[in-house]
Amino acid sequence: MKRIALVAIAVMLALGTAAFAGTLHGKVSGVNGESVVYIEAVAGKTFPAPAQHITIDQKGLMFVPHITVAQQGATVEFLNSDSVAHNVFWPAISGNKKLGHNLGTWPQGQRKSFKFDDPGVVSLLCNVHPEMSAYVIVSPTPYFAVTDKAGEFKIDNVPDGAYTATAWHEGAKNKSNPVKVAGDTAADFTLSK
Amino acid sequence: MNGKWLSLLSASMFAGLSVLAVLSVPPKADAIPAFSRKYGTSCSTCHSDFPKLNDFGKAFKDAGFKFPKDDESFLKTPPVLLGAPAQAELWPHTIYPGSIPGTLPVGLRYNTYYQQIGANRNNFNQVLPAGTIGNFVPKSDFQPGFFSIFTAGNFGTGISWWVDDDISVAGANANGALGDGYLKFNDVSRFLKLPKDSLNLRAGQFELDLPFSQARTWNLSGWDIFSEANVGIQNGLGPAQNVSNGSKLEDAANGVEFSGGHIYQGYHYSVAVFDQNTTGVAPTAPNIGPQNGVSFNSDANFKDLYGRLVYRFNLEKDPASRNDVQAAGTMGPRDHTYLALGTIYFYGRTAQPVSGVQADGVTPTVLTAREPFYRVGGDVNFNYRNLNVFGVYVAAHDHNLLPVTAPGAAGITGFASAPAATFSGGFAEVDYLALPWAMTIMRWDQVKSSADRINFIQYNPSAPPGSSFFSPYSATRNRFTPGEQFLIHANIKASVEYQIMPQQIVYNPATGEIITGPFRTNALILGLEWVY
Numbered sequence: 001m002k003r004i005a006l007v008a009i010a011v012m013l014a015l016g017t018a019a020f021a022g023t024l025h026g027k028v029s030g031v032n033g034e035s036v037v038y039i040e041a042v043a044g045k046t047f048p049a050p051a052q053h054i055t056i057d058q059k060g061l062m063f064v065p066h067i068t069v070a071q072q073g074a075t076v077e078f079l080n081s082d083s084v085a086h087n088v089f090w091p092a093i094s095g096n097k098k099l100g101h102n103l104g105t106w107p108q109g110q111r112k113s114f115k116f117d118d119p120g121v122v123s124l125l126c127n128v129h130p131e132m133s134a135y136v137i138v139s140p141t142p143y144f145a146v147t148d149k150a151g152e153f154k155i156d157n158v159p160d161g162a163y164t165a166t167a168w169h170e171g172a173k174n175k176s177n178p179v180k181v182a183g184d185t186a187a188d189f190t191l192s193k
Numbered sequence: 194m195n196g197k198w199l200s201l202l203s204a205s206m207f208a209g210l211s212v213l214a215v216l217s218v219p220p221k222a223d224a225i226p227a228f229s230r231k232y233g234t235s236c237s238t239c240h241s242d243f244p245k246l247n248d249f250g251k252a253f254k255d256a257g258f259k260f261p262k263d264d265e266s267f268l269k270t271p272p273v274l275l276g277a278p279a280q281a282e283l284w285p286h287t288i289y290p291g292s293i294p295g296t297l298p299v300g301l302r303y304n305t306y307y308q309q310i311g312a313n314r315n316n317f318n319q320v321l322p323a324g325t326i327g328n329f330v331p332k333s334d335f336q337p338g339f340f341s342i343f344t345a346g347n348f349g350t351g352i353s354w355w356v357d358d359d360i361s362v363a364g365a366n367a368n369g370a371l372g373d374g375y376l377k378f379n380d381v382s383r384f385l386k387l388p389k390d391s392l393n394l395r396a397g398q399f400e401l402d403l404p405f406s407q408a409r410t411w412n413l414s415g416w417d418i419f420s421e422a423n424v425g426i427q428n429g430l431g432p433a434q435n436v437s438n439g440s441k442l443e444d445a446a447n448g449v450e451f452s453g454g455h456i457y458q459g460y461h462y463s464v465a466v467f468d469q470n471t472t473g474v475a476p477t478a479p480n481i482g483p484q485n486g487v488s489f490n491s492d493a494n495f496k497d498l499y500g501r502l503v504y505r506f507n508l509e510k511d512p513a514s515r516n517d518v519q520a521a522g523t524m525g526p527r528d529h530t531y532l533a534l535g536t537i538y539f540y541g542r543t544a545q546p547v548s549g550v551q552a553d554g555v556t557p558t559v560l561t562a563r564e565p566f567y568r569v570g571g572d573v574n575f576n577y578r579n580l581n582v583f584g585v586y587v588a589a590h591d592h593n594l595l596p597v598t599a600p601g602a603a604g605i606t607g608f609a610s611a612p613a614a615t616f617s618g619g620f621a622e623v624d625y626l627a628l629p630w631a632m633t634i635m636r637w638d639q640v641k642s643s644a645d646r647i648n649f650i651q652y653n654p655s656a657p658p659g660s661s662f663f664s665p666y667s668a669t670r671n672r673f674t675p676g677e678q679f680l681i682h683a684n685i686k687a688s689v690e691y692q693i694m695p696q697q698i699v700y701n702p703a704t705g706e707i708i709t710g711p712f713r714t715n716a717l718i719l720g721l722e723w724v725y
Contacts, residue, residue: 062233082263082266083262084518084519087524087525102523102524102525104524104525105522107513128519128525129235130683
């Protein structure tokens with residue numbers, strides 16, 4: 001009898017948790033191409049840094065992918081697949097020049113890693129190929145998504161609650177909207193340049 | 194107006210126009226936006242201050258206008274195949290497969306100038322008789338420059354090409370000319386089982402492998418030593434010269450060139466065999482080729498020779514970085530710290546036909562003075578981060594055959610050796626790339642010419658020459674030229690140069706009285722240039 005009661009409690013807890021985790025979905029309009037939507041920091045709550053590293057390649061004089069979203073504390077590995085020398089630097093993170101950094105030079109096939117502890121928009125550049133550009137969006141929470149080319153996005157497993165969601169698009173002004181997630185929640189953003 | 198004054202006026206006008214030409218026709222300078230399109234990369238991938246090449250640009254050029262490794266992986270537009278690569282296995286029973294670029298590799302360039310010349314610019318009009326209209330040099334002047342087209346690339350099998358042409362010069366349509374136009378067979382050494390890149394072959398019209406390209410200099414004005422001809426005359430003012438060598442080191446050559454090594458590290462050599470062109474001007478009527486009367490540039494049935502050898506020591510401590518195309522700096526790849534030492538040698542022979550008489554002293558004939566000449570020089574090039582210090586020294590020597598007339602003969606009967614016609618000089622330049630888009634230039638040019646001295650250049654108050662001149666006060670001409678260049682974008686450049694010119698003098702050709710003491714006609718040149 002006692003065992004049955006424990007199983008029942010566990011099932012109820014699991015169902016309860018599932019019931020409190022919603023989905024935030026919507027569309028980013030006003031711009032063309034991929035955008036990023038993420039939930040801003042939640043007061044009093046921290047999230048463990050993900051163990052899995054993210055790789056950004058330099059190939060054919062391009063950063064691949066062009067847009068990467070990483071959770072705060074994540075480690076990004078920068079690979080050089082080209083037979084020419086590259087470097088990676090960013091002059092600032094979200095305009096804060098003190099957070100600018102230069103990773104230096106490394107040859108083909110090798111990689112350098114960096115742990116992004118500061119949230120914000122990181123504009124990646126290469127100082128020998130000025131046309132090269134990419135972005136790392138460091139999200140303060142694990143709740144983020146990259147939209148498809150039509151601007152549609154979906155963020156799963158967002159606990160129900162009130163948050164601030166921010167939409168970012170290359171060259172556009174960020175837009176932050178308050179959202180109240182309760183189950184399946186919609187939130188649209190309209191960005192402008 | 195008597196003949197003396199006519200010649201004086203002509204000389205004055207010629208001199209004035211020469212100065213204008215020197216001031217207003219900057220050297221050609223080409224960067225290749227076609228490559229930017231082809232690879233989807235900025236001009237600054239290959240140029241530090243276009244057209245000045247950085248180390249990667251030098252390696253790109255060495256490789257036959259392609260990336261030194263894995264070129265195909267950088268192409269943004271696939272090439273058009275002129276035969277499947279597998280066709281190569283069928284050769285010689287099929288045409289060997291090649292390719293052409295997927296986009297038309299054409300670049301265009303235009304520049305425009307403003308110049309302001311010092312207050313003494315019209316001093317030479319003072320020698321003209323009252324009321325004579327002299328040559329007027331304006332104080333300030335806006336001038337159109339070159340509109341040029343250029344194309345370059347490779348055919349996918351180690352064969353590369355370059356063609357550039359000035360469609361318009363100084364606003365005059367079709368007043369330009371072909372610059373370089375050549376086909377280059379890169380790494381021919383692979384067929385001969387020689388070390389990689391140890392032998393290339395280039396054929397067509399090309400600038401000689403000068404230590405620093407005059408055709409693609411980044412300065413607003415060219416280096417004087419590369420534009421120095423050697424023309425000495427017999428005027429009784431000193432050692433007589435019978436030298437009419439209009440060739441300059443900067444002249445384009447028509448011929449073939451063997452080369453090897455790399456210009457960005459280690460050794461590099463080149464040996465060119467090319468048509469003699471000592472006229473310094475376009476082909477004249479006597480120089481008509483056998484093919485449908487198409488003219489050619491040779492003065493004589495002789496080929497000139499040019500050779501260059503240079504060794505560049507990359508001074509990076511880390512061997513991997515030292516041997517790579519670019520050095521691995523802590524803040525990213527950069528040009529190597531290096532020291533390059535080189536030498537050049539040019540051997541040619543001029544031919545001056547004159548009407549004379551045979552040994553009998555009576556029978557008319559054509560006599561030809563064949564005068565060998567050489568140019569020999571050395572160069573040094575040192576680079577440390579953004580500081581580039583370099584220089585060239587050249588010594589020139591032309592054999593000098595004076596016409597002689599045997600006693601009793603009706604004309605010239607032969608030639609006799611006389612002291613050679615020589616000149617020497619060079620330049621030293623410091624380029625400092627203060628910012629990726631701003632380069633400061635300090636430059637000093639010197640040319641010391643015995644021919645110049647004889648050509649009324651050296652003024653001797655105790656024995657003034659018999660006519661006026663428009664030339665430096667001394668046989669040694671020094672020019673100091675500070676400048677600054679700004680990249681507005683990677684393909685748009687604004688330049689300024691202040692030319693502190695050699696001293697000149699004006700005196701009364703009839704009396705030898707000095708009209709003006711030594712003076713300079715300094716010039717400020719501003720330029721805007723863009724390629725696209």
